[in-house]
Amino acid sequence: MDYSHLEIRRDGAVAEIVLNRSAKHNALSRALMTELIHCAESLRDDVDTRVVIITGAGKHFSAGADLSEPRDASGGRLLRRRQIRIGPRLIRAVREIDQVTIAAIEGVALGGGCCIASACDFRIAAEDARLGYPEVNLGMNLHWQALPLCVQLVGPARAKRMIGLGGQHAAVELERWGFLDELTASGEALTRARAFAAECAARPPMPLQMIKQSVNAVADALTPAIMHMDHDQWALTADSDDFAEGIRAFRDKRPPRFTGN
DSSP states (O other), X not given: OOXXXXXXXXXXXXXXXXXXXXXXXXXXXXXXXXXXXXXXXXXXGOOSOOEEEEEESTTOSBOOBOTTSOOOOTTHHHHHHHHTTHHHXXXXXXXXXXXXXXXXXXXXXXXXXXXXXXXXSEEEEETTOEEEOGGGGGTOOOOTTOHHHHXXXXXXXXXXXXXXXXXXXXXXXXXXXXXXXXXEOTTOHHHHHHHHHHHHHTSOHHHHHHHHHHHHHHHXXXXXXXXXXXXXXXXXXXXXXXXXXHHHHHHHTSOOOOOOO
């Protein structure tokens, strides 16, 4: 399949998926997410690829969901409920890639971009990168079934801080917390990811992939039971006055004034 918003590169047993909307800081449009889901699922029957690197074109990994896309209310709540499942589908597709996955992060990885990184097996970031979940600043909760991934990486208290306060965190801090696996000099994240990918690709693929899947199964054991309604929680918060105020404040570049409504 030819992609409009992804670039696919291959070097032997290593494939690179490049989020390719650099003019928009690789913001996650619905079209880009659809392509990434397709690309991730297409790897199921690919036994030649042993490692997958996900990175972003240009200066940034991804600024998160594309808030400039208009919301279509013409189909009613039922259709909208189905449409917003694209986020959980995306994270699940990345999480379920059989091959070892590495996120190579430069610039910012925010919101959905941070979710994608957390769904990978490893995260290598430039030391000046910044990551975070700013959803709460827009009056909504984090969904996409990404909350458990953050908890697994940094623990409950730090996950509450990252997700509940919505700040951007320096890569140096997140490496200390365990969210990031390695730091590199600015501009070197992809180079280091390629070296680590070669190390992984040299291992026997069958046991390595089995180990990955078993570890994920242990870590994610309760996720479906706990998080199956998180897109409905998002739909509730996205209909609130606070969400509307958060979006207005974001576009006006001013602090939001939340009321709890």
